[in-house]
Amino acid sequence: MTSTTAATRWTEDDVPDQDGRVAVVTGANSGLGWETARVLAAHGACVVLAVRDLDKGRQAMAAITDQVPGAQLGLQRLDLASLESVRAAAAELRDAHPRIDLLINNAGVMYTPRQKTQDGFDLQFGVNHLGHFALTGLLLEAMLPLPDSRVVTVSSLGHRIRADIHFDDPQWDRTYNRVAAYGQAKLANLMFTYELQRRLASHGTGTGTGTGTTIAAAAHPGGAATELMRNLPGPIRATAGLLVPLFTQTAAMGALPTLRAATDPAVTGGQYYGPTGMGGVRGYPRVVASSEKSHDRAVQQRLWTLSEQLTKVTFPV
Template sequence: MTTPWTMDDIPRQDGRVAVITGANSGLGFETARALAGRGAAVVLAVRDIDKGKQAAARIADQVPDADVTVQHLNLGSLASVRAAATDLGSVHPRIDLLINNAGVMYTPQQKTADGFDLQFGVNHLGHFALTGLLLDHLLPVPGSRVVTVSSFGHRIRADIHFDDLQWDRSYDRVAAYGQAKLANLMFTYELQRRLAAHGSTVAVAAHPGSASTELSRNMPAIARAAATVVMPLLAQSAAQGALPTLRAATDPSVLGGQYYGPDRMRETRGFPRVVTSSPASYDLATQRRLWSVSEQLTGVTFSA
C-alpha cells in the first residue's frame, strides 16, 4: 500500500521564492503557510491588501522567521496584472514557484475591468497573462514550476465556448465555472508542451477535491442551503485540500503536465496523487486554439 503524501513530505524550500495568487484565505493561505514553514520566501499576491497583510501576520505568528510579503494583484484587471508582474520582477529577479491559485466560483453575471466574463477572466485569462509576464523570471531557475489550480468542476457542463467565451448571449454560472476550470487545465497542458524545450521549468495542475473554503459563497441559494448540510459531512479542511497543490509544487518526482488530486471518494477527499482529467481537457486542437485566443484577448505572448 502506498504511503500517503502529507505536509511532512514537503522538502525544505530555503532560498526559493514562491508567488501565490489568492493567498489571503482558504487553499492559498494554507499553501503559503506550508511553504513559509519550509523556508520559502512567500509572496501573497492578493486583491485586498489589508486582508493580505492580516494573512501575512497570521503566518508570521505561526512560523518563526517566516519571510512573507504582500503584493497587490487584481486578476480582473489586465492593467493590475501588468503592474503586479513589473513589481514582482523588480523585487524577485528569479522566481521558483508561481502558484495560480486564486479563483471565483458560480458568481452572478459580471464583467472584469476589460469586459471579460468574471469567471473566465479571473480564473483563466488573468492567470494566463500573469504567467506569461513572469515566465522570463522562471525559465532560468532550475526546478522552477508553474502550478495552476483547477477543480472537479472542469467536468461539469464544461466546454470552451469559442462562439461566446464571455457569455454575452446567455449566462449559466455553473457552465461558466466549468469552462474556466477546463481552461486552467488546457492552459497547463499546452504550457508544458511549450516549456519542454526550455530547460527544467515545468507546468503542473492540481485540484483540492471537496474542500471547505469561501468559494461556495456565490452558489445559488438552493445549492448553498444543501451545501450547509452536505459539506460538513464530505468536505475536508482547507489544509488537506491544499495538499495536491503543495505536492505539485514541491515533490521532486513530479513531472510536467501531471495533474494532482485527492485519492479517495472519487477525488473528493484524501491524500494527493496523480489523477486524470476529463477527455475534453486533452484535446490538442482546442488547447492550441484557446492559447491563441488567450494571447489575443490579453495581449500577452509567451517567450516559450
C-alpha cells in the same frame, strides 16, 4: 530533495526544504492560498502573497507569522480582474525578485452572478483563466533559468461539469449560466497547463524533473470548504448543512495537491494532482486523471491563441 512517490499519505511534512526558493501565491489571503503560503514558508521559502486586498493580505501575513515565526513573506497587490493590475504586479514582482521559483496560480471565483472584469471579460473566465494566463506569461522569463522552477495552476472537479470552451461566446454575452461558466474557466486552467507544458518541453526546459527544468503542473483541492462556497446555487446551498461534512475537507487538506505539485521532486510536467478518496472530493494527494475533453490538443491550441489575443501577452516559449 528526497522522492516521496511511495508515500501513501503525502502530507505537508513531506514538503522538501524550500530554503532559498521564491514562491508567488495568488489569492493567498485566505483558504487554499493561505494554507499553501503557510506551508511553503514553514519549509523555508520566501513567499509573496499576491492579493487584491492589501489589508487582508497584511492580516494573512500576520497569521502566518504567528504560526511560522521568522517566516520570509512579501506582499503584492494583484487584481486578476484587471489586466492593467496584472501587468503592474508582474513588473513589480520582477523588479523585487530577480528569481521566481514557484508560481502558484491559486486565486479564483466560483459560481458568481453575471459580472464583467475591468477589460470586459466574464468574471469567472477573466479571473480564473485569463488573469493567470497573463501573469504567467509576464513572469515566465524570470523562471526559465532556474533549477526545478514550476508553474502550478489550480483547477477543480468543476472542469467536468457542463464544461466546454465556448469560442462562439467565451464571455457569455448572449446568455449566462454560472455553473457552465465556472466549468469553462476550470477546463481552461487544465488546457492552459497542458499546452504550457508542451511548449516548455519544445523549448527544451520542460523535459525532465529536478534537473534545472521548468515544468507546468495542475492540481485540484477536491471539495475544500473555503470562501468559494458562498456562491453555490440555491438548491445546493439549501442542503449544504448536510452535504458539507460528507463531501468537503479542510482547506489545509485541500491545499495538499497544490503543495505536492509544487514541491515533490517526483512530479513531471503535465501531471494533475488531486485527493485520492471516492469521487476525488477528499483524501491525500496523488496523480489523478482529468476529463478526456481537457486533453484535446486542437482546442488547447485554439484557446491559447484566443488567450493571447484577449490579454495581448505572448510567452517566451
